[in-house]
Amino acid sequence: MEQMTAKTEKKNGEGVKLDTLKITDSRTGKQYEIPIQDDTVKAIDLRQIKVNSDDFGLMTYDPAFMNTASCKSKITFIDGDKGILLYRGYPIEQLAEKRSYLEVAYLILNGELPEKKQLTEWTEHVRMHTFVHENVKRLMEGFRYDAHPMGIFVSTLAALSTFYPEAKNVLDADTRQKQIWRLIGKVPTIAAFAYRHSLGMPYVYPDNDLSYSENFLSMMFRVAELKYKPNPVLAKALDVLFILHADHEQNCSANTMRSIGSSQADPYCAAAGAAAALYGPLHGGANEAVLRMLDEIASKDKVPAFIKDVKEGKGRLMGFGHRIYKNYDPRATIIKKMADEVFEVMGKNPKLEIALELERIALQDDYFVKRKLYPNVDFYSGLIYQAMKFPVDMFPVLFAIGRMSGWLAQWQEMLTDPEQKIARPRQVYLGYQRRNL
Numbered sequence: 001m002e003q004m005t006a007k008t009e010k011k012n013g014e015g016v017k018l019d020t021l022k023i024t025d026s027r028t029g030k031q032y033e034i035p036i037q038d039d040t041v042k043a044i045d046l047r048q049i050k051v052n053s054d055d056f057g058l059m060t061y062d063p064a065f066m067n068t069a070s071c072k073s074k075i076t077f078i079d080g081d082k083g084i085l086l087y088r089g090y091p092i093e094q095l096a097e098k099r100s101y102l103e104v105a106y107l108i109l110n111g112e113l114p115e116k117k118q119l120t121e122w123t124e125h126v127r128m129h130t131f132v133h134e135n136v137k138r139l140m141e142g143f144r145y146d147a148h149p150m151g152i153f154v155s156t157l158a159a160l161s162t163f164y165p166e167a168k169n170v171l172d173a174d175t176r177q178k179q180i181w182r183l184i185g186k187v188p189t190i191a192a193f194a195y196r197h198s199l200g201m202p203y204v205y206p207d208n209d210l211s212y213s214e215n216f217l218s219m220m221f222r223v224a225e226l227k228y229k230p231n232p233v234l235a236k237a238l239d240v241l242f243i244l245h246a247d248h249e250q251n252c253s254a255n256t257m258r259s260i261g262s263s264q265a266d267p268y269c270a271a272a273g274a275a276a277a278l279y280g281p282l283h284g285g286a287n288e289a290v291l292r293m294l295d296e297i298a299s300k301d302k303v304p305a306f307i308k309d310v311k312e313g314k315g316r317l318m319g320f321g322h323r324i325y326k327n328y329d330p331r332a333t334i335i336k337k338m339a340d341e342v343f344e345v346m347g348k349n350p351k352l353e354i355a356l357e358l359e360r361i362a363l364q365d366d367y368f369v370k371r372k373l374y375p376n377v378d379f380y381s382g383l384i385y386q387a388m389k390f391p392v393d394m395f396p397v398l399f400a401i402g403r404m405s406g407w408l409a410q411w412q413e414m415l416t417d418p419e420q421k422i423a424r425p426r427q428v429y430l431g432y433q434r435r436n437l
């Protein structure tokens, strides 16, 4: 299958010729020719542009990485204008319909979908690592009864670092692979324990006869039954939600995972940092914020007044807008369709009416149209989670379970990329020059 390759080298009669960018520095009148590769110029190539030999050289200034590629990647492709999302080249719609989360996690991590034998082995490895050390459980018991589950989740991920000291050996492929099995296997267990802790209910140990998402439902909701029987529609919906959240190229938390990992910290500490980045309401915390927003709006007739407030700068319409998508988020389309199946089993979420009205009005309103603000993955996911009886503060944790495969793939790709080094941006210093006391 064809890979995306650079439009770098144009063959002409004289052989291979690189595309270049010609720059004239108006300060000195000097001209420079900078190579263009993969539709990018290397920021370091600008360093040669100096006013005099003492000059440090030109840098780029790009707060929030609006126009800076920090890496080369083969994992996920997004076309934000067309609303396209591909994992390793496969459209998200096809993967969500035809594959399981564990197959997709394997694909994201390894580049290809697993053959039958590879899937059996991969599933077995993940399954073998679903249990956590009893001391991890005891550590989790130390949190306050009302601790936010995402706080518990972040802290417990970091604590795993102390249980697996060999994980520090990040340059060894076998060691990395073992931590990948452990992290993918253990995150549902930690997430479910965090939830049970908030209810004061006994933790339910993994049931390895069940699939990845079925086992998670069992650890969340099993009470006194000998064997938990998950509803197949809900288990499938959860599995699809994990797929939709599995990776999203260089988002805030993936960038955090790479950044922490670039110092060769172990993957538990890096994943804890990534999960902490995800927790914020502008990122994975948005699904929780959407539900709180819908609660605040309370009824359909209050939607116009709410939209007016947003346009006047009094808060944001949560679950709308995206740095990359300037069209409908394809994940939101899949979730919206799937919602009907979940509502058929669990009853309709009464907040759906408010969400649909918000979407209807916003998609016609000039403010949102001009800024290309469309529903993102978080707009409808919370409604499904709530219908499935997940409490609102568990929503970012559910996002994190699916995203673990993406974080680990990004981390591994970074560590094996010879062009990567410790992440260390520059700054434009605008403070005092040296002064004396």
Ligand code: CMC
Residues within 6 Å of the ligand: 248, 251, 281, 282, 283, 284, 286, 310, 315, 316, 317, 318, 319, 320, 321, 322, 323, 324, 371, 373, 376, 377, 378
């Ligand atoms: N409601 C109202 N106005 C908005 C919104 C929104 N949700 N999002 C962006 N805008 C406006 C913003 O005020 C700005 O207007 P102006 O040009 O007049 O100043 C313009 O649109 C561009 O916004 P921005 O903040 O410069 O865009 P960004 O690319 O930096 O931010 C975003 C992207 C996702 C943080 C932002 O759209 C947002 O805050 N959305 C709400 C939170 C949310 O749903 N986050 C989940 C993102 S999807 C899941 C994930 O991958 O994390």
